[in-house]
Amino acid sequence: MGNNNRINWGIIGLGNIANQFAADLVLIEDANLVAVASRSIEKARDFANQYNCPKAYDSYEALFADDQVDIVYIATPHDSHAELSIKALENGKHVLCEKPMALSYKDAVRMTEASKKYNRFFMEAFWTRFIPSVKEVLEKVNQGIIGDVNYVKADFNFYADEKEGGRLFDKKLGGGALFDIGVYPLFLSYLMLGIPKEIIAKSVYSNNGIDLQTSMILHYEKAQAILHASINSESDMKAVIGGTQGNIQLNAPWFVADGYSIVKNNQEEVCSLPNLGKGYAHEAIECHKCIRNNQIESELWSHQNSLDLSKIVEEIKVQIKLPF
Incomplete structure (x- = not known):
């Protein structure tokens, strides 16, 4: 954890939702945004400047390797959630991953198993659960x-x-x-x-x-x-x-x-x-609580909750014949 027992955040995928999340993070006393990453260094620097963040990276891997980052908020497109979450967990980071956590139930299982394997907190960012x-x-x-x-x-x-x-x-x-x-x-x-x-x-x-x-x-x-x-x-x-x-x-x-x-x-x-801010602050506060309690999942939105929902979505995906 950072100075003064604050929890240090990194954000990857710097679109609209990431902006709203970062704006809410500012409202939390014990939260620090210490690093952001985008495939475009210009976009990363602009985002970092907007939220007084000291580090901007042009690769997600560089952020995952940053020892100062405690937890990564993943706000990239849906198809990348599984691989990036697992990579962050492998690097010893806690993870808050935007919903839906994956495009398949199989990938959702892989993500929760990685959380257990690396003993790091992982939660699907279902912010509505925490408002x-x-x-x-x-x-x-x-x-x-x-x-x-x-x-x-x-x-x-x-x-x-x-x-x-x-x-x-x-x-x-x-x-x-x-x-x-x-x-x-x-x-x-x-x-x-x-x-x-x-x-x-x-x-x-x-x-x-x-x-x-x-x-x-x-x-x-x-x-x-x-x-x-x-x-x-x-x-x-x-x-x-x-x-x-x-x-x-x-x-x-x-x-x-x-x-x-x-x-x-x-x-x-x-x-x-x-709500506090737009409402994203509440899920971040839950992440802080769980990390401080050495939990790898939230009791309010657990790994099993995410897997149950993923299985429901998977059945609908098959019924309506979605191509992914």
């Missing part, structure tokens, strides 16, 4: 506030112009709705209801074969989840968890909700829970 609203809603559900949960509705939609190209529409990089944003509603269903007994999924495709929108029904013994992801339409992006005695509605956009409502007996209780 105050989602943590509190899960507690309310587990307390039986709305009775038995038998319905979850969630979507994540936005319109992206395919003409702009880039990662989102790139088949080689794991583009499309399912892997980029569909994992969010699937995460919520898994968090509230667990592993489904049956999955039905249908998609609308782009000209190059990636899914522009995917609708999913997850069927459980006594419950169902109705989920949707789209990169070619807008939606209200509210989430509803329905039970036998009421329902809970996460504020839109639900994956970064700043509060929620409990509706019971025709009465509504509104709860406000602002």
Whole structure:
């Protein structure tokens, strides 16, 4: 760890999400951003200057070899997550890897096994799991506030112009709705209801074969989840968890909700829970806690949780015939 018992971060893959994460990292007292890396040294230097980071590298390997870096945040395109996470773990670094952790269940297993082999903390960066609203809603559900949960509705939609190209529409990089944003509603269903007994999924495709929108029904013994992801339409992006005695509605956009409502007996209780920064800070704080406790995984979003979700996504990938 760094001076004053602070935890030193490195970031690789310096796009939009990395910028948002770095901005939130500044808000955490015991966090230091000490190194960033990009294939472009100019991009690395610009990013480093923006966040007062002392080191900028033009290769990921150079950052992995930096003895001052305690934990690496991996925000590169989806197709590189597995190999880069494993390489960072081999180099003795803890790892926070952007979701989805891998494009296949097989690679997800390899990543968690590497964490165990090298005895280093590894977590999929499912930041939504750690925001105050989602943590509190899960507690309310587990307390039986709305009775038995038998319905979850969630979507994540936005319109992206395919003409702009880039990662989102790139088949080689794991583009499309399912892997980029569909994992969010699937995460919520898994968090509230667990592993489904049956999955039905249908998609609308782009000209190059990636899914522009995917609708999913997850069927459980006594419950169902109705989920949707789209990169070619807008939606209200509210989430509803329905039970036998009421329902809970996460504020839109639900994956970064700043509060929620409990509706019971025709009465509504509104709860406000602002996030620290954009919301990425909460997952970084969890990483710090686990590293200080010598844990290689989080109890709130464990290796098994990530593997369960990866297996659900894998089944949908096969059903909708995604090419990766």
